[in-house]
Amino acid sequence: GQSLEQPSEVTAVEGAIVQINCTYQTSGFYGLSWYQQHDGGAPTFLSYNALDGLEETGRFSSFLSRSDSYGYLLLQELQMKDSASYFCAVRAAGAGTALIFGKGTTLSVSS
Amino acid sequence: DGGITQSPKYLFRKEGQNVTLSCEQNLNHDAMYWYRQDPGQGLRLIYYSQIVNDFQKGDIAEGYSVSREKKESFPLTVTSAQKNPTAFYLCASTLGAGVGNEQFFGPGTRLTVL
Numbered sequence: 036g037q038s039l040e041q042p043s044e045v046t047a048v049e050g051a052i053v054q055i056n057c058t059y060q061t062s063g064f065y066g067l068s069w070y071q072q073h074d075g076g077a078p079t080f081l082s083y084n085a086l087d088g089l090e091e092t093g094r095f096s097s098f099l100s101r102s103d104s105y106g107y108l109l110l111q112e113l114q115m116k117d118s119a120s121y122f123c124a125v126r127a128a129g130a131g132t133a134l135i136f137g138k139g140t141t142l143s144v145s146s
Numbered sequence: 147d148g149g150i151t152q153s154p155k156y157l158f159r160k161e162g163q164n165v166t167l168s169c170e171q172n173l174n175h176d177a178m179y180w181y182r183q184d185p186g187q188g189l190r191l192i193y194y195s196q197i198v199n200d201f202q203k204g205d206i207a208e209g210y211s212v213s214r215e216k217k218e219s220f221p222l223t224v225t226s227a228q229k230n231p232t233a234f235y236l237c238a239s240t241l242g243a244g245v246g247n248e249q250f251f252g253p254g255t256r257l258t259v260l
Contacts, residue, residue, distance in 0.1 A: 039188075043186075068248075070249075075254075076253070076254075077236065077251035077252060077253050077254055078189070078236070078249075078251050079251070080248040080249065080250075083248070122188055122189070127191060127204070127205075130191065130194060130202065130204060131177060131194060131196045131202070132177050132194075132196070132240050132242075132247060132249075133179050133191050133194040133204060134179075134189075134191070134249060135191070136181075136188035136189040136190075137188050138186070138187055138188040139186075139187070139188050
């Protein structure tokens with residue numbers, strides 16, 4: 036089957052750097068995506084990695100190692116507004132472009 | 147503005163009742179999806195549709211039904227056969243079948259069974 040594992044909670048202070056890890060098991064890998072969800076809100080797309088390496092988008096970066104079935108989301112210069120849940124996701128096998136999501140990592144940023 | 151709308155935002159249902167959750171998009175996206183989210187959990191796939199007049203079951207389709215008669219609309223019916231329907235329901239859409247295509251989500255409907 037398909038599954039994704041990520042830590043349930045991470046805490047950090049403003050200005051710090053935090054890394055959220057994700058390991059996955061899937062058949063037919065098509066890339067790893069990351070989504071952010073503020074409490075009670077809709078998930079929003081952050082990044083997508085299809086190839087090994089680091090993708091940088093502003094304060095957020097995402098890394099993928101296909102040989103290790105592992106990726107991470109790196110958040111730099113943390114701000115209070117970054118407090119949210121972060122989900123990694125892979126394409127669901129045999130389900131078109133639908134995604135399978137991890138259970139999410141709740142990030143709490145304090146001042 | 148283009149986007150996905152879901153209604154209602156909050157819905158209360160008595161046990162034994164069927165309810166329909168609305169999902170509309172004006173992004174001209176081909177694919178649409180329904181996910182269920184329980185507290186502290188990830189999103190689980192209920193149904194998806196890659197094209198009009200076609201849809202497929204996801205991992206937790208039992209007790210749910212959908213239709214896709216128009217490209218813009220993908221309503222979800224929660225039937226009385228769904229034993230634990232209280233959850234946050236999210237609708238999403240994607241432009242096409244390209245890998246990595248961003249999924250756009252609606253604001254969600256929070257369903258509570260009384």
